[in-house]
Amino acid sequence: MTLEITRRTLIGGLGAAALAAPAILHGQMLFNAYPFRLGVASGDPTPDGFVLWTRLAPDPLADGGGVPMAPIGVDWAVASDPGFKAVVQKGTAIARPELAHSVHVEVTGLLPDRPYWYRFMVGRDRTLLGRTRTLPLPGANVRALKFAVAGCQNYEDGLFTAFRHMAAEDVDFVFHYGDYIYEDRWRPKDPGHDGRPRPTVRPHIGDKPFSTDDYRRRYAQYKLDGDLQAAHAAAPWWTTFDDHEVEDNWVGLEDKYDTPAAVFRLRRAAAFQAWYEHSPVRAGMIPGPTGIAMHRRARYGTLLDAHFLDTRQYRTNQPCDDDFKPDCPAVTDPKAQVLGTEQEAWLARSLGGKRARWNCLAQQVMMMRLDRRTGDTVVPIRNMDSWAGYMTPRERLLERCRGLGNVVVLTGDEHQNFAGELATAKGETVAVEFVGTSISAGGDGGDVRRDAAEVRSHNPQLKFSNDQRGYLICSVTPDRWETRFRVMDRVTVAGEVSTRAVATVEHGVAGVVMG
Numbered sequence: 001m002t003l004e005i006t007r008r009t010l011i012g013g014l015g016a017a018a019l020a021a022p023a024i025l026h027g028q029m030l031f032n033a034y035p036f037r038l039g040v041a042s043g044d045p046t047p048d049g050f051v052l053w054t055r056l057a058p059d060p061l062a063d064g065g066g067v068p069m070a071p072i073g074v075d076w077a078v079a080s081d082p083g084f085k086a087v088v089q090k091g092t093a094i095a096r097p098e099l100a101h102s103v104h105v106e107v108t109g110l111l112p113d114r115p116y117w118y119r120f121m122v123g124r125d126r127t128l129l130g131r132t133r134t135l136p137l138p139g140a141n142v143r144a145l146k147f148a149v150a151g152c153q154n155y156e157d158g159l160f161t162a163f164r165h166m167a168a169e170d171v172d173f174v175f176h177y178g179d180y181i182y183e184d185r186w187r188p189k190d191p192g193h194d195g196r197p198r199p200t201v202r203p204h205i206g207d208k209p210f211s212t213d214d215y216r217r218r219y220a221q222y223k224l225d226g227d228l229q230a231a232h233a234a235a236p237w238w239t240t241f242d243d244h245e246v247e248d249n250w251v252g253l254e255d256k257y258d259t260p261a262a263v264f265r266l267r268r269a270a271a272f273q274a275w276y277e278h279s280p281v282r283a284g285m286i287p288g289p290t291g292i293a294m295h296r297r298a299r300y301g302t303l304l305d306a307h308f309l310d311t312r313q314y315r316t317n318q319p320c321d322d323d324f325k326p327d328c329p330a331v332t333d334p335k336a337q338v339l340g341t342e343q344e345a346w347l348a349r350s351l352g353g354k355r356a357r358w359n360c361l362a363q364q365v366m367m368m369r370l371d372r373r374t375g376d377t378v379v380p381i382r383n384m385d386s387w388a389g390y391m392t393p394r395e396r397l398l399e400r401c402r403g404l405g406n407v408v409v410l411t412g413d414e415h416q417n418f419a420g421e422l423a424t425a426k427g428e429t430v431a432v433e434f435v436g437t438s439i440s441a442g443g444d445g446g447d448v449r450r451d452a453a454e455v456r457s458h459n460p461q462l463k464f465s466n467d468q469r470g471y472l473i474c475s476v477t478p479d480r481w482e483t484r485f486r487v488m489d490r491v492t493v494a495g496e497v498s499t500r501a502v503a504t505v506e507h508g509v510a511g512v513v514m515g
C-alpha cells in the first residue's frame with residue numbers, strides 16, 4: 001500500500017504547532033546594519049498618551065527593508081525626563097512584515113499636558129530619544145499654545161533644512177498638511193514660477209510609484225533625511241495627506257489620466273498602505289476597503305479645537321477639467337462635495353458646539369477664492385483644485401462659520417505663503433485663512449512672484465503673499481492668534497530661516513492684521 005500524503009495528513013502529522021502564528025523573532029543577530037535608520041516619530045496625542053512610531057529597516061531602499069520576513073519584537077519605553085531616568089511605561093510591540101515592519105504603539109495611562117521622552121530598542125540597537133507631549137484635559141484652562149504648520153516637501157526641489165529649524169522652535173505639536181512625498185520620477189525640471197530653472201537638488205530613486213513596495217521605497221528615501229527625522233523627534237505630529245501621497249490632483253477614485261476607478265483604487269490602496277506604515281497615526285487609520293478614516297479632532301483644553309480635515313477622499317471631480325481656468329457652470333454644481341456629507345456633518349456638529357475659544361480648520365487646499373488672472377486676461381481665473389471650484393459646499397461651510405468670530409483656516413498646497421480673509425457670498429467676512437508655503441517644493445523662490453502685485457490688485461481679501469519656502473508658527477492665546485511666516489533664504493543649499501511677516505487675529509474679529 002502506498003502512503004498518500006495529503007495536506008490534511010501532513011498537517012495532522014505535524015500537530016497543532018504548525019498551525020500557530022509564526023514565531024516572533026527577538027534579539028541581537030537579526031540585522032546586518034543599524035535597524036532604526038528611518039528615525040522615530042510620535043503623533044495623535046490624547047490627554048493620557050500618544051502614538052509612537054518607528055520602522056525596522058537596516059537596508060531601507062531594498063524590498064523588505066533588509067528585514068527577515070517574520071514578526072519581530074521591538075521594545076519601547078517612555079520616560080518623564082529627558083535623561084531617561086524615570087521610565088513610566090514600557091513594553092514590546094510587534095513589527096509585522098505585512099506593514100513593512102513598522103511599529104505603531106498606542107501609549108496610554110500618562111498624565112495630561114506635559115512632555116515625555118521615548119525610544120525603541122532591538123537587541124543592542126536603540127533609537128535616539130524622541131520628545132513628545134500629551135494633550136491637556138478637555139476642560140483645562142489652557143492659556144497659550146504654540147504649534148507649527150508644514151508640508152509639501154519635494155525631495156528633488158531642495159533640502160529639508162526648514163525642518164531642522166522647525167525642530168528647534170519648541171512647539172506643542174506640528175500640523176502636516178500633506179505632500180509628505182512626491183510621486184514624480186526624476187525628470188528635467190520645468191522653469192519655476194519666475195521663469196528661473198528649477199534644479200534637481202537630489203533625484204528621486206526609482207520610477208513613479210504604483211505598488212506598495214514602490215511607495216515604501218519613496219517614503220524610505222524621504223525618511224532617511226536627518227532634518228525630517230529631527231522634526232519628528234521634536235514634537236508630536238498631526239499628520240494628514242493631500243494629493244502627492246498618491247498622484248497629483250487625485251480626488252475620490254479619479255486621477256487625471258482617466259484611469260478606470262476600479263484600477264485607480266488599487267494604486268490608491270497601495271499608496272494609503274505605505275502612508276499608514278510611515279505615519280505616527282492610530283490603528284483606526286489602517287486603510288480599509290473604502291479608504292482611510294483620516295479626519296479627526298484635537299481639543300487643546302478650552303483654548304482650541306483643531307479639526308483635521310480630508311479634502312481628497314470624498315471630493316467630487318474637479319470642475320472645468322481641473323487646472324487654473326475661468327469659471328464654468330460646474331463650479332456652482334449644487335451636488336458638488338469637498339468634505340463629503342458625513343465629514344461635513346461631523347464638522348458642522350463640532351463648530352455648532354462652540355466649546356473652544358478658537359476653531360481651527362486644518363486642511364489641504366485653499367479656501368480663499370482668488371482671482372489668478374494676469375496680463376491681458378479679462379475674466380477671473382481660479383484654481384479648480386481648490387475650494388474655489390466648489391462654490392456650493394464652500395458657501396455652506398462659510399455660512400457655518402458666520403457669527404463664530406473664532407475660525408482660522410490653515411492650508412497648504414499652494415507652495416506660497418498667503419494670509420487673507422474669507423467672506424460669504426453676501427460679502428460678510430467670517431474667517432481668516434493662513435496658507436503655509438512648502439518645505440522645499442518649488443525650489444528657492446523669492447520674496448514675491450512676478451505676478452504678485454497684479455494678483456493682489458484683483459483680490460482685496462488677500463493681505464499678504466510671499467514665495468519663499470518655510471513653515472508657519474502659530475502662537476495662540478485666548479484673545480489673540482499670531483501666525484509667523486518663517487521663510488528660508490535658500491533650499492538648494494542649507495539655508496537660514498527668518499520671520500518674513502507676522503499676522504494677528506483678535507478673538508471675535510474675523511479679520512487679519514499684518515505686522
Ligand SMILES: [Fe+2]
Nearest residue numbers: 152179413441
Ligand atoms: Fe505640494
